[in-house]
Amino acid sequence: xxxxxxxIYAMFLRYLYLHKRSLPRSLELIFWPVMELFVWGFLSLYxxxxxxxxxxxxxxxxxxxxxxxxxxxxxxxSVSISVMEEIWHHNILNILVSPLRLWEWxxxxxxxxxxxxxxxxxxxxxIACVLYRFNMADSLGLHLVPLAGNLLLFGWxxxxxxxxxxxxxxxxxxxxxxxxxxxxxxxxDFLPACRAARTRSMAFAxxxxxxxxxxxxxxxxx
Amino acid sequence: xxxxxxxxxxxxxxxxxxxxxxxxxxTVPEGKIIGLLGANGAGKTxxxxxxxxxxxxxxxxxxxxxxxxxxxxxxxxxxxNFSSAYGNLPLNLTLGENMTIxxxxxxxxxxxxxxxxxxxxxxxxxxxxxxxxALSSGERTKVNLAxxxxxxxxxxxxxxxxxxxxxxxxxxxxxxxxxxxxxxxMGILYTSHNMYEVEALCDEILFxxxxxxxxxxxSAKVREAFSSASLEQAFIKMVRDGNILCGxxx
Numbered sequence: 136x137x138x139x140x141x142x143i144y145a146m147f148l149r150y151l152y153l154h155k156r157s158l159p160r161s162l163e164l165i166f167w168p169v170m171e172l173f174v175w176g177f178l179s180l181y182x183x184x185x186x187x188x189x190x191x192x193x194x195x196x197x198x199x200x201x202x203x204x205x206x207x208x209x210x211x212x213s214v215s216i217s218v219m220e221e222i223w224h225h226n227i228l229n230i231l232v233s234p235l236r237l238w239e240w241x242x243x244x245x246x247x248x249x250x251x252x253x254x255x256x257x258x259x260x261x262i263a264c265v266l267y268r269f270n271m272a273d274s275l276g277l278h279l280v281p282l283a284g285n286l287l288l289f290g291w292x293x294x295x296x297x298x299x300x301x302x303x304x305x306x307x308x309x310x311x312x313x314x315x316x317x318x319x320x321x322x323x324d325f326l327p328a329c330r331a332a333r334t335r336s337m338a339f340a341x342x343x344x345x346x347x348x349x350x351x352x353x354x355x356x357x
Numbered sequence: 358x359x360x361x362x363x364x365x366x367x368x369x370x371x372x373x374x375x376x377x378x379x380x381x382x383x384t385v386p387e388g389k390i391i392g393l394l395g396a397n398g399a400g401k402t403x404x405x406x407x408x409x410x411x412x413x414x415x416x417x418x419x420x421x422x423x424x425x426x427x428x429x430x431x432x433x434x435x436x437x438n439f440s441s442a443y444g445n446l447p448l449n450l451t452l453g454e455n456m457t458i459x460x461x462x463x464x465x466x467x468x469x470x471x472x473x474x475x476x477x478x479x480x481x482x483x484x485x486x487x488x489x490x491a492l493s494s495g496e497r498t499k500v501n502l503a504x505x506x507x508x509x510x511x512x513x514x515x516x517x518x519x520x521x522x523x524x525x526x527x528x529x530x531x532x533x534x535x536x537x538x539x540x541x542x543m544g545i546l547y548t549s550h551n552m553y554e555v556e557a558l559c560d561e562i563l564f565x566x567x568x569x570x571x572x573x574x575x576s577a578k579v580r581e582a583f584s585s586a587s588l589e590q591a592f593i594k595m596v597r598d599g600n601i602l603c604g605x606x607x
Contacts, residue, residue, distance in 0.1 A: 138464055145461030149447065152454045156488065225445045229504070232409050232514075233462045234434040 146243030175201040207286040213248030214294025215312040362544040368417035379568040390545040392559030400568040401548040440505035442520035448490030463508040475503040495526040552588040
């Protein structure tokens with residue numbers, strides 16, 4: 136077990152060194168989420184002035200959606216890009232012949248994704264609070280924790296699927312990793328709408344469906 | 358008699374309808390360097406990948422250190438290492454960072470001391486704060502080799518390690534490899550196109566042509582099998598008239 140923890144730490148260190156060595160990579164961590172927050176934040180403020188009733192709900196809906204989307208997207212990217220990175224650098228064989236096990240590698244990617252998503256959420260939450268007087272904790276209360284946790288889990292699962300595609304197809308699978316989350320989210324939401332048992336079981340393989348399922352269960356309990 | 362580090366028997370690998378390796382058998386005894394020789398696409402790298410447990414053979418048997426590379430990967434990975442001219446350590450990390458990461462992955466004791474020892478051995482100490490992407494191909498080859506010795510492997514698998522080097526650097530790397538191998542008594546499985554190199558380094562050679570082993574033994578024995586004065590002549594003869602020993606390929 137200690138050996139496994141040592142190897143997980145080694146891989147985690149590998150991702151940390153990347154940020155130490157590359158300013159663009161560290162900036163990318165906050166640049167796009169902040170830009171998106173500006174766009175969606177100001178758009179929701181504008182919509183708030185146009186919509187006659189429920190302006191506060193519009194602001195809450197859009198900003199919450201944007202922040203949660205980023206948690207999901209970043210957690211998937213942290214897993215997929217960790218595999219892609221080794222393929223880009225022709226380092227994949229060195230990794231695969233080392234004592235590192237696949238689950239240890241994924242654990243390191245999960246921890247990296249968790250820290251990255253947490254950091255982004257804090258930054259975005261703070262900016263949203265300062266610029267738009269929007270408080271995530273007020274708007275969702277304790278639901279914030281399981282919701283964010285489920286989105287992280289969903290992102291990791293999609294990340295594992297896309298990593299498998301990358302290992303199987305190599306470079307040609309690269310295009311998939313950038314659009315995998317929207318595709319998986321759409322499948323998770325729309326497949327169960329079809330009544331066919333086959334598509335429902337496909338949807339249940341995605342954790343987005345479990346989010347939806349819990350929401351319905353809660354509603355039906357009243 | 359030296360223990361066999363690798364035993365491969367009738368190894369075959371097929372992708373769809375394409376046969377990549379056909380019935381190859383060999384052993385790598387402890388303390389010996391075994392060279393796999395063959396033209397591009399002969400099946401050398403596929404064979405190495407089966408030994409490393411990266412590819413499952415379609416049929417046949419392979420054992421490394423007496424165990425299956427597919428069932429006992431963790432055990433084998435600790436005592437085996439690999440270097441290839443076509444691989445790199447992460448290009449955007451420094452040499453020192455890369456060595457630290459791999460030393461941790463291999464659970465190396467006295468990590469700092471070991472890394473320093475290898476950097477000194479390969480004359481890389483002055484480069485340890487440079488990112489690997491900024492190094493020349495010769496320096497990267499030495500980096501790969503230094504990484505491959507981190508865990509003091511009993512078996513070292515080298516895939517054309519000097520392919521991108523100039524003759525001077527290739528000679529230095531060969532000398533260093535021979536010195537390390539003799540000092541530590543490890544077994545090396547080696548692929549190359551460079552006949553001179555194979556003759557200078559390898560104790561035994563396995564000639565692979567059109568995915569099959571067509572001759573094996575010491576370089577003198579292989580030269581004799583092809584009635585050639587040098588391995589290079591034997592290689593050219595084999596590639597241009599490769600059916601001389603392979604009845605089925607005619």
